[in-house]
Amino acid sequence: MILVFCELKDGKIRKPSTEALSAGRRLADASGQPLGALFAGASCAGAAEAATYGADVILTAEGATLGSYSSDAYAQLVADAVKAKGATVLLAGATAMGKDVAPRAAARMGAGYASDVTGLSMADGKLQAVRPVYAGKAFATITFTSAVQVASTRPNVFPVVEKAGAGAVEALPAPAGDFKSVVKEILAKAGGKVDLTEANVIISGGRGMKSGDNFKILEELADALGGVVGASRAAVDADWGLPHSMQVGQTGKVVSPTLYIACGISGAIQHLAGMSGSKFIVAINKDPEAPIFKVASYGIVGDLFEVIPELTKAAKAMGVGKG
Amino acid sequence: MKILVALKQVPDTETKIKVAADGRSLDPADVKWITGPYDEYALEEAIRIKEAKGAEVVALSVGSDSAKEVLRNALALGADSAVLLKGDGQGDAFAVAQMIAAYAQGKGFDLILCGNKGIGGDNAAMGPMLAELMGIAQANVIVKLELGEGTFRAEREIEGGSEVVEGALPAVITAQKGLNEPRYASLKGIMAAKKKTIEELEAASAPAVAVVSALALPPERPAGRLLAGEPAAQAQALLQALKDEAKVF
Numbered sequence: 193m194i195l196v197f198c199e200l201k202d203g204k205i206r207k208p209s210t211e212a213l214s215a216g217r218r219l220a221d222a223s224g225q226p227l228g229a230l231f232a233g234a235s236c237a238g239a240a241e242a243a244t245y246g247a248d249v250i251l252t253a254e255g256a257t258l259g260s261y262s263s264d265a266y267a268q269l270v271a272d273a274v275k276a277k278g279a280t281v282l283l284a285g286a287t288a289m290g291k292d293v294a295p296r297a298a299a300r301m302g303a304g305y306a307s308d309v310t311g312l313s314m315a316d317g318k319l320q321a322v323r324p325v326y327a328g329k330a331f332a333t334i335t336f337t338s339a340v341q342v343a344s345t346r347p348n349v350f351p352v353v354e355k356a357g358a359g360a361v362e363a364l365p366a367p368a369g370d371f372k373s374v375v376k377e378i379l380a381k382a383g384g385k386v387d388l389t390e391a392n393v394i395i396s397g398g399r400g401m402k403s404g405d406n407f408k409i410l411e412e413l414a415d416a417l418g419g420v421v422g423a424s425r426a427a428v429d430a431d432w433g434l435p436h437s438m439q440v441g442q443t444g445k446v447v448s449p450t451l452y453i454a455c456g457i458s459g460a461i462q463h464l465a466g467m468s469g470s471k472f473i474v475a476i477n478k479d480p481e482a483p484i485f486k487v488a489s490y491g492i493v494g495d496l497f498e499v500i501p502e503l504t505k506a507a508k509a510m511g512v513g514k515g
Numbered sequence: 516m517k518i519l520v521a522l523k524q525v526p527d528t529e530t531k532i533k534v535a536a537d538g539r540s541l542d543p544a545d546v547k548w549i550t551g552p553y554d555e556y557a558l559e560e561a562i563r564i565k566e567a568k569g570a571e572v573v574a575l576s577v578g579s580d581s582a583k584e585v586l587r588n589a590l591a592l593g594a595d596s597a598v599l600l601k602g603d604g605q606g607d608a609f610a611v612a613q614m615i616a617a618y619a620q621g622k623g624f625d626l627i628l629c630g631n632k633g634i635g636g637d638n639a640a641m642g643p644m645l646a647e648l649m650g651i652a653q654a655n656v657i658v659k660l661e662l663g664e665g666t667f668r669a670e671r672e673i674e675g676g677s678e679v680v681e682g683a684l685p686a687v688i689t690a691q692k693g694l695n696e697p698r699y700a701s702l703k704g705i706m707a708a709k710k711k712t713i714e715e716l717e718a719a720s721a722p723a724v725a726v727v728s729a730l731a732l733p734p735e736r737p738a739g740r741l742l743a744g745e746p747a748a749q750a751q752a753l754l755q756a757l758k759d760e761a762k763v764f
Contacts, residue, residue, distance in 0.1 A: 261678075263643065263653045288673035292655050295640035299609060299647035304725030307638045325730070326635055329532040330541075333729040337722070372652035373682025376668075380676040387674035393763075436658075436692045437672060442528045442634060443552050443692065451763045462528045468733065472761045474753060475739075488739040490756055492749045502750035510754055512764040 193249070194220045195228040195279035196242075197270055197297075199289055203238035207352070207390065208285025210245050212345045214353040215312050216283050217246030222314040225280075227357060230273050232266060232366075234259035243359025245352070250359055251277075255366025261289060262371040267296035273364060274301060274340055281319050283312075286344035286389075294344045303340035308446070310349045310469070319343065327442035327465035347390045348448045349469075385420050388440065393419030393451045396440055396467070397427055400456020400477065400496060404432030409500045410455060416507035422447070424457045441466035455496045459484030476500070516570040516662075518561045519619055521629040521641070522589060523551040524582045528634060534730050541635075541730070550585045553630025556690035559697040560660060561628050562593040568662075571595050575618065577602050577611050583713050590708035591700035597711070602718035608636065610721040612644035617719035620649060624685055626667075631656045631689040642689035652682035658693040 196216045198209040205213075213229060220227040228249040229242035236252035243250065253269055270293060274282050282297065284290035286308045298305035310331070311322030319341040321334040388394060395414045397407055410421045422445070423438040440447055442462040452470035457463060459475070459482055467473070468487055475488035476496045485491045492499055526532075526546045533542040550558075561572045574589035574597045576582040586597035600614050619627065627649075632639035639655070646653035652667075654660075658677065659670035665684050670677045672691050700708075742752045757763040 263646070263655075263680075267643075267647060288656065288671075291639055292643060292653075295608065295638070296643040296647045296653065298640070299612060299644035302609075302724070304607065304609065304723075305638070305640050305644075306725055307640055320728075323637075324733075325637055326526070326530070326532050326541075327528075327637060328733065329530075330534065331731050331733060332539075332727045333731075334725050335728045336725055338724040371682075373654060373680050373686065375678045376681045377679040378673075378676065379670070379678065385675060390674065439692075446637075451757065451761075461531065465528075468736070472757065472763060473736075473739075474757075485739070485741075487736050489737070489761065490753055491739055491741045492753060493741060494746055494749060498746040499749055502746045503753065506747075506750045506754050510758070510764075512754060512758065 193226050193228045193277045193279040194281045194283065195230055195274055195277060197282065197284040197290065197293065198229050198231050198239070198242060199285065199287065200231060200233060200236065200238050205238060205241050206285065206287070208287050208290065208345070208347040210352045211347065211350040212283045212285045213242060213245035213247060215345055215350040217353065217355055217357070219281060219312060219314050219319070220246070223317055228277055228279065230270065232258045232269055240359060240361065243357045244354050246355040246357040248358045248360065250361045251364050252361060253364040253366050257369040258366050260375045262374040263292055263296055264372040265367050266293045267300055269364070269367060270297040271300040280340060282340060282342045284344050286346050290344045294342055298342040301340045303338045303342045304336040305342040306334040307344050308346045309343045310346050312343060312345070324446065324469065327446050327462070328468050329465045346448060348392070388420060388422050388438070388445045388447050391420040391447070391449050393417050394422050394440070394447055394449045395419050395453045395455065396422035396424060396457060397455050398424035398457030399426040399430065401427060404434055407434070409497070409504070413500055413504045413507065416504045417512060419451070424463050454484050455500060457484055458482045459487065516564065516568065516625045517623050518564060518570050518572045519624045519627045520558045520561045520572060520574050520589065520594065521615055521627065522554045522558065522574055522576045522585050523630070523633040524548050524576060524578055524585045525551045525633050525635045528552070532732065534732065539727050539730050548581060548584070550588060551630045551633045553632060553690055553692065555697040556692060556694045557628035557630055558589055558592060558594065559695045560690060563695060564662065565593065573598060575600065575615065577614050577718055586713050587708055588700065590711050591704040592698065593704065597713045599713055599715045600718035601715055605723065606721060607723035607725040608638045608640035609644055609725065610723045612641050612648055613721035614718040615645055616648035618716065626684060627687045629689055631691050642687050646687035652686035654680040654682065654686060655689045656691045657688050658691050660688060660694065
């Protein structure tokens with residue numbers, strides 16, 4: 193079996209999980225194995241939707257003890273499910289939770305783990321993974337020597353494919369409790385916007401923005417395009433009050449949106465590493481020699497303080513962010 | 516309190532990556548090596564705990580002789596002692612976690628700190644694997660840490676915010692940027708570090724189970740084009756191109 197650890201949010205399967213399920217379905221077809229989806233929580237309502245993405249079996253561990261995420265409890269649950277089902281491949285979306293639970297579960301099983309993969313295939317029944325290393329400056333092909341093979345899939349990379357699976361639901365026992373650590377509280381950021389790693393459109397600002405207040409014009413453009421705002425390391429480190437969670441680059445987030453608009457970002461190698469996986473890159477910079485133009489699909493040499501408001505105005509007029 | 520800080524020697528973020536002749540590893544020529552940027556936050560946190568409540572801080576690295584540089588720097592910054600687990604550096608995260616677990620088991624560490632990821636492999640896996648192997652709690656990508664009597668409370672970065680994790684010590688805590696502002700080594704610290712010895716041990720044997728079979732540079736991006744004209748015309752041309760050519764909208 194190919195087993196996928198899935199996350200639910202408000203009774204819906206999170207998008208990175210549907211991507212992992214779709215990738216898992218492809219591997220299952222390639223190797224003639226069933227696809228399993230694993231859910232855990234106080235309630236697993238909504239898990240049945242996994243059949244839409246090809247799950248033959250839907251495993252649900254429901255119980256009060258699973259209401260709050262616990263690294264050790266979830267890792268044990270996942271490892272037990274892999275063992276019970278004789279799964280050879282375990283996938284999870286490379287989300288905050290997926291990246292927390294998957295390596296711990298892998299260690300529990302003595303399994304090899306490939307994090308944040310961008311490519312997956314089966315050769316002779318063994319998993320092969322491709323993943324960015326050095327923040328995307330290179331790509332490594334990973335093969336496994338362990339019986340169980342674990343990978344987390346980078347959000348926004350694997351296409352979501354709807355393909356009906358049998359979707360037989362099977363309940364798993366919930367662990368008793370007494371966990372080593374547990375999440376006590378979620379502190380949501382104001383706005384509740386999509387995380388950079390999952391965003392389809394990112395508008396990023398660099399040193400050329402001149403101040404944190406000026407990011408307001410990027411927010412306006414992001415709203416018009418249905419995107420979220422990021423920043424370069426130079427901007428985050430400039431004491432403009434921008435949080436590190438906004439930073440895109442080698443020591444920040446590595447992103448792969450459909451559209452990345454770099455505003456006033458020169459394109460240091462660390463920044464390019466973090467965003468060169470974007471499908472389309474737009475560079476807006478007044479310096480025509482800026483290295484960012486070398487990776488840009490479209491470049492605008494000009495004053496961003498003039499260009500960005502025009503872009504926002506034109507985007508609103510065209511109504512592009514509405515669909 | 517006894518704290519272990521695991522530090523990794525990594526290529527400077529400025530490094531331009533070249534693939535070695537074997538087709539599966541980094542060409543080390545012209546690479547400048549540094550302490551993993553996230554490991555620096557881990558070390559700083561350990562030193563702050565030592566200053567605030569008293570602790571013994573042991574710095575550890577897995578690798579060849581060159582990793583001693585990282586340990587020497589840790590001693591200069593305030594680590595009490597340093598251990599180098601000598602290995603070939605070819606291991607995956609699981610191999611390294613096993614080597615560190617073999618060393619740390621039974622030594623009474625209350626806290627194990629490391630970066631949330633080494634830059635390079637970018638696996639973000641060693642910490643959680645080590646926690647599992649040692650059978651202790653973990654909290655990853657931490658921007659705030661408070662210690663109680665045998666307990667910890669940590670704030671960890673998640674999508675769109677953060678979450679508070681509470682657990683029992685001992686624990687593995689992996690640091691994220693924002694946890695603290697690492698200090699620079701003082702001249703006195705650097706001089707004192709020169710006199711300290713770095714304990715060298717053979718790393719436990721642990722073969723990699725996830726093996727890099729090939730390393731390649733990303734494909735070149737297709738050449739782009741510049742959009743000319745006044746700002747309003749540039750804006751219009753860009754949106755049109757994104758809609759018609761790129762089909763982004």
